[in-house]
Each structure stands twice: as structure tokens, then as C-alpha cells.
Amino acid sequence: MASAPLERPTTALDVLRLPLIGSLLKWRWGRLVLQSLLLIVALAMLWDGFTGPDQASRNLATVGAWVHYRGLVIVALLLVGNLFCMGCPFTLPRTLAKRLSTRGGRFPRALRGKWLAVAGLFVLFFLYEWLDMWASPALTAWVIVFYFVASFALEAFFAESAFCKYVCPLGTFNFVYSAIAPTQISVRDPNICAHCEGKECVNGSYSPTPTIHVDQIPVVGANEARAVEVRHTPQGTPGCGTLLYAPQIQSNLDCTLCLDCVRACPHDNASLFARTPARELLGDVWPKRWDVAFLVVALAWMGVTNAFGMVPPVYELQAWLAQALNTDSEFIVLGIIFFVGNVLLPLGTLIGAAALTRWSAGAQHSLREVAGSFAPTFIPLGFGIWFAHYGFHFLIAPLLIIPVVQEFLGGVGEWERYSVALDNEWIGIIQVVALVGSFAASLWLAQRVSQRLYRRRSFQAFVPWALAMLALMLVAWWIFQLPMEMRGVDDFLR
Numbered sequence: 001m002a003s004a005p006l007e008r009p010t011t012a013l014d015v016l017r018l019p020l021i022g023s024l025l026k027w028r029w030g031r032l033v034l035q036s037l038l039l040i041v042a043l044a045m046l047w048d049g050f051t052g053p054d055q056a057s058r059n060l061a062t063v064g065a066w067v068h069y070r071g072l073v074i075v076a077l078l079l080v081g082n083l084f085c086m087g088c089p090f091t092l093p094r095t096l097a098k099r100l101s102t103r104g105g106r107f108p109r110a111l112r113g114k115w116l117a118v119a120g121l122f123v124l125f126f127l128y129e130w131l132d133m134w135a136s137p138a139l140t141a142w143v144i145v146f147y148f149v150a151s152f153a154l155e156a157f158f159a160e161s162a163f164c165k166y167v168c169p170l171g172t173f174n175f176v177y178s179a180i181a182p183t184q185i186s187v188r189d190p191n192i193c194a195h196c197e198g199k200e201c202v203n204g205s206y207s208p209t210p211t212i213h214v215d216q217i218p219v220v221g222a223n224e225a226r227a228v229e230v231r232h233t234p235q236g237t238p239g240c241g242t243l244l245y246a247p248q249i250q251s252n253l254d255c256t257l258c259l260d261c262v263r264a265c266p267h268d269n270a271s272l273f274a275r276t277p278a279r280e281l282l283g284d285v286w287p288k289r290w291d292v293a294f295l296v297v298a299l300a301w302m303g304v305t306n307a308f309g310m311v312p313p314v315y316e317l318q319a320w321l322a323q324a325l326n327t328d329s330e331f332i333v334l335g336i337i338f339f340v341g342n343v344l345l346p347l348g349t350l351i352g353a354a355a356l357t358r359w360s361a362g363a364q365h366s367l368r369e370v371a372g373s374f375a376p377t378f379i380p381l382g383f384g385i386w387f388a389h390y391g392f393h394f395l396i397a398p399l400l401i402i403p404v405v406q407e408f409l410g411g412v413g414e415w416e417r418y419s420v421a422l423d424n425e426w427i428g429i430i431q432v433v434a435l436v437g438s439f440a441a442s443l444w445l446a447q448r449v450s451q452r453l454y455r456r457r458s459f460q461a462f463v464p465w466a467l468a469m470l471a472l473m474l475v476a477w478w479i480f481q482l483p484m485e486m487r488g489v490d491d492f493l494r
């Protein structure tokens with residue numbers, strides 16, 4: 001059977017060939033500079049979190065993590081790509097761990113999916129709500145410490161970047177939603193890869209004992225074909241930590257945008273290309289796996305549950321549940337709400353819609369294939385929900401970080417001066433546009449998948465997914481119409 005053609009970016013724009021920005025990104029220490037800047041920010045957040053003011057809106061840890069990081073990351077994903085993973089400070093001690101450790105084995109096979117990451121997301125969102133993390137600088141600082149320790153430990157024990165690929169909740173969020181990004185790693189000339197001996201983009205050019213080999217294939221763009229001498233040394237560049245092979249990359253899933261593949265390729269063949277935003281969702285490139293399918297749908301529902309935790313009806317529901325169960329344990333009550341919202345509803349959506357599709361349109365595809373094919377169509381809608389939510393928190397106090405930093409540096413915070421906020425009506429309009437626009441994009445993708453899988457019975461296949469998306473969008477819309485807690489910034493705005 002002929003294999004499907006690879007989905008590559010088709011634009012001519014090679015980001016790494018842009019003046020200045022290209023050389024900066026490709027520079028051996030380019031990522032390190034970015035990471036070092038974010039490491040300084042992370043250390044400042046830790047310091048302020050443990051020693052600074054208790055008031056969340058005056059502390060760098062809480063404002064940085066829960067207001068600005070989340071607002072900026074979602075915009076970066078939309079406009080550029082996975083910039084946070086590119087500059088992730090948690091991977092700096094990880095690199096140290098890699099140097100110190102004797103490269104261990106691979107991550108246990110049973111854990112090599114997205115289930116751990118899903119569990120991590122569930123736990124993070126639950127703890128955020130249960131422990132009121134947004135209000136506690138010290139707890140926020142402990143989360144940052146946990147990240148550094150976990151990343152260091154996993155990197156020291158395992159050969160690949162297990163923390164990024166299988167565990168990190170922040171990275172997992174970025175992996176999923178970088179599907180809509182306008183950039184992607186690919187290669188300039190696939191023929192060169194076909195003859196490349198070392199496949200350094202994935203294998204790296206690190207070797208404890210220096211070796212040299214010669215590739216009889218040209219450097220891309222060179223005027224004449226010439227052999228390339230490739231040195232593998234202890235100073236060599238690592239290959240892809242998440243084990244992606246550049247010429248076969250069709251999606252941003254698992255790509256941390258570290259650009260190690262670019263630096264490791266001796267033929268200057270791997271690069272970062274501009275592409276049509278969300279291009280990978282137009283093709284059939286996402287793996288048809290239960291863990292991936294559940295992750296995507298659960299993340300969309302987590303956006304709804306997360307927002308639901310900040311509007312008045314959640315308190316009525318909590319009171320009702322507490323009375324019905326005769327308990328005053330918030331852990332139990334909130335645990336039930338989160339289990340329903342973040343596990344049962346996504347599971348019901350995924351299995352229910354897939355089963356209905358098979359029942360109404362035909363059973364020629366397995367339940368897993370149907371669920372795996374349609375699940376990525378929830379990515380735009382999920383992104384729209386998170387955009388509406390994180391956008392709200394960011395836009396009600398976009399400059400709050402300035403007086404916080406002023407006070408952190410020992411100066412006087414100009415709170416009045418920087419208390420500007422976007423008008424609530426405008427925020428509401430942005431939220432509606434984000435919800436409706438992303439809903440329309442998801443519907444359109446779902447009908448494309450229906451046509452690809454079911455052709456003449458595509459309408460029957462499409463209806464269950466369209467109804468599930470409509471329900472998700474309407475619940476989100478209802479929540480965003482309600483007065484939402486201005487967590488971490490409320491006393492600043494008073």
C-alpha cells in the first residue's frame with residue numbers, strides 16, 4: 001500500500017533564514033540565552049514567592065504565574081508557536097542532569113503515552129482550585145520548585161526528555177495547542193535526509209569518544225555537491241529530546257521548539273518553516289490513540305471546568321453536594337466536580353460521539369479510529385475556551401506586572417498609573433468572538449473528517465460531533481456571561 005504523502009509546510013518562508021532572528025535562533029547558545037532570561041525570572045518568582053508580600057496581586061510569583069504567563073503563552077501559541085517550551089527554564093537543570101548522568105534507559109514502555117500528562121493536568125487544575133494557589137505566593141513557589149526537581153530527576157534517569165514528552169502539564173498544554181501555530185519544524189530537502197548517514201537531527205552528534213564520519217551528500221544551498229565531515233564529540237549537539245525525526249514531522253505534537261535538530265543537522269537541512277495556521281489539522285496526521293484523543297477532548301473540558309470554578313453557581317453546587325453527601329470536606333466535593341467535569345464528561349463526549357457515529361454512519365472503522373480521527377477537531381474549540389478565559393484574567397490587569405516588579409526591585413509601585421484595564425464590554429466581545437470563531441473552525445474540521453471517513457454518509461457521522469461541540473461551546477458561553485472572580489488581581493482593581 002502506498003504511504004500517504006507527508007504533510008509539510010508549503011510556504012517558502014524559512015524562519016531561520018530571516019536576517020538576525022534566524023542566526024540568533026540557530027546560534028549554539030541562542031536557546032541558552034532565552035532560557036537564562038526565563039531562569040532569572042523563575043528565580044525572582046521563587047524568591048518573591050517565599051519571602052515577598054503575602055498579597056497575591058503584589059507578589060511576582062502569583063502575578064507572573066497565574067496572570068501574565070497564562071495570558072502570554074496563549075497569544076504566543078497563536079501567533080508564533082511553542083515559545084514557552086523553547087525558553088523553558090526548567091530544562092536548564094535538566095541539561096545539567098544530562099551531563100552528570102550516565103545516559104539511562106528509555107522511559108518505561110507502559111508509561112510512554114499521554115496518560116501521565118493527563119493525570120498531571122488533572123492534579124494541577126484540581127490543586128489550583130482546592131488550595132487556592134492563585135492566592136498563595138508560597139504555594140506557587142513550591143509548584144515552581146517541584147517543576148525544577150521533577151525535570152532534573154527524570155532527565156538524570158532516562159535517555160530521552162521524558163519529563164517534557166510524558167509528564168509536564170505545561171508542555172502538554174503547549175503541545176496540543178501548538179497545533180494551531182503558524183510554524184513547524186521540517187526539512188528543506190527530503191532527498192538529503194534519505195541519504196544522510198548519521199541522522200543527527202534525532203541521534204545528535206554527542207559522543208563520549210570522538211568519531212568522524214563523512215557524508216557524501218551536499219549541504220543544502222551549497223553551489224556544488226561536496227562531502228561533509230561530521231564530527232561526533234563530547235561537545236556535540238544533542239538530538240531531538242522527544243525523539244522526533246525531522247523529515248517525518250507532520251505536526252507540532254511533542255515538539256518543544258528547542259531547535260536542537262536544526263543545530264545538530266550537519267547538512268543545514270532541518271529548519272523552522274512558516275505554514276498555514278493549524279495546517280496539521282487539515283490532514284490525517286495525529287496518532288489514533290486513546291491517550292491522545294482523550295487528552296485533546298479532556299483539555300477542552302478542563303477549560304470549561306477551570307472557568308466554572310470561578311463563577312457563582314459552583315458555590316451553590318458545592319453547597320448542594322456537601323449537604324447531599326453529608327460532608328464538609330471541600331476535597332471530596334471539589335474532587336467530585338472535577339472528576340465529572342474533567343474525566344466523565346470528556347470520556348462521555350469521546351466514546352458517546354464515536355459510538356453514535358458508528359451506529360449512524362457505519363461500523364467500518366473501529367471505535368478507536370473514529371475517536372482518534374475526530375478528537376483533534378476539538379483543538380480550535382478548546383483553544384478558544386482557554387483563550388477566552390486566560391484572556392479575561394490578562395486583560396483586566398495587563399500592566400499589573402509593572403508595579404509588582406517596581407516593588408520587587410525595592411522601588412515604589414505606581415499602582416494607580418498602571419491600573420488600566422480593557423473595558424469589560426470589549427473583553428466580553430473578545431470572548432464571544434473567540435468562542436464562536438473557534439467553534440466554527442472545529443465544526444468545519446469535523447465535517448472534513450466526516451467526509452474523509454464516511455463520504456456519502458458523512459452527515460450522519462458529523463452530527464454527533466457537531467452536537468457535542470455545540471454543547472461544549474454553549475456551556476462555556478454561559479459561564480463566561482456570569483460574573484467571574486478576578487483572581488489574583490481583585491484587590492489591585494478595588
Ligand code: SF4
Nearest residue numbers: 193196199200201265
Ligand atoms: S534533517 Fe539533517 S540530520 Fe536529519 S536526516 Fe535530514 S539531513 Fe540528516
Ligand code: SF4
Nearest residue numbers: 240255256258259261
Ligand atoms: S529537536 Fe525535536 S523538539 Fe526540538 S525543535 Fe527539533 S523536532 Fe522539535
